[in-house]
Amino acid sequence: MIRNKPAYTPARALRAVLALAVLGTLGACANMSQLPPGTPLSQIEAKYGRPNFSCPDAGGGQHLIWTQQPMGQYAWGVHVDAAGGTGKVTLLLSDEHFNLLSKGTWSQERVRCEFGPPAVIDRVGLPSSDQLVWSYRYRQGSVWNSLMYVYFGHDGSHVTHFNPGPDPMYEHDRWSMF
Template identity: 30%
Template structure:
């Protein structure tokens, strides 16, 4: 089952990251992106133009950002659910808004007794096979205080349950 889920996720990620027959390329128009990828899960205004977010969260593990300039032409396309992107988060400086602009909405937002603020959870694949979590810990003012990651451990039910 895990391999099947990985194949499905990889297929979606391949389509979204440009491995489809007609990948999104710099210079394409917003209309061409919509034709290839469909409607984005979220549109974010940037100083340099617009970001189209294509997220498979909460069940999936990929988030693709398509950045458009002010004229609506593609500047860049990138998959952001990866360690190199996570490492850009600056604790003490980034806010919830910054995180959602760069990674989309999280798979979940939780509270625990041992932490005073929200914990944003993102799902991602490590090495295209390992189900992982990435956590962003916010304080009461929605400022990032720390981040962490861990492996998703499947719960196995025995036949007696």
């Protein structure tokens, strides 16, 4: 049986307004990657606002992060040296960047300082073998509404594995077209 949906509902109008707002935000963020290395931090902050997360780098610098977590799908980072010089602005929530997790040992603090705070922190599994999992919302392949699940094992000391999966927040939208 096919249901006829009304052409206008307040929920649809709200969704349309939110979609336009998100697109506007994404457009602003997309330009962030076009900033050349060495752009003064004051110029970056004047255009994109202050970063909402930072961690100290080795050598006295800072790793600054502009993140849309927990609800958005993008985060951008830049390393600033002790003299205030900026490096390349990097898209942090991408398959390519998440692949860094496969190299070396990653503690919770190291993951937070590289990718920013996660959208969701949870535990999964049986009580005797549960694992700490951090989930980051992102656009897998720049297309799919996804979560990157980062597992820290039972004791939470280091990353044991990571994998992407569909973001359940968007499940309703995926099936609403039918």
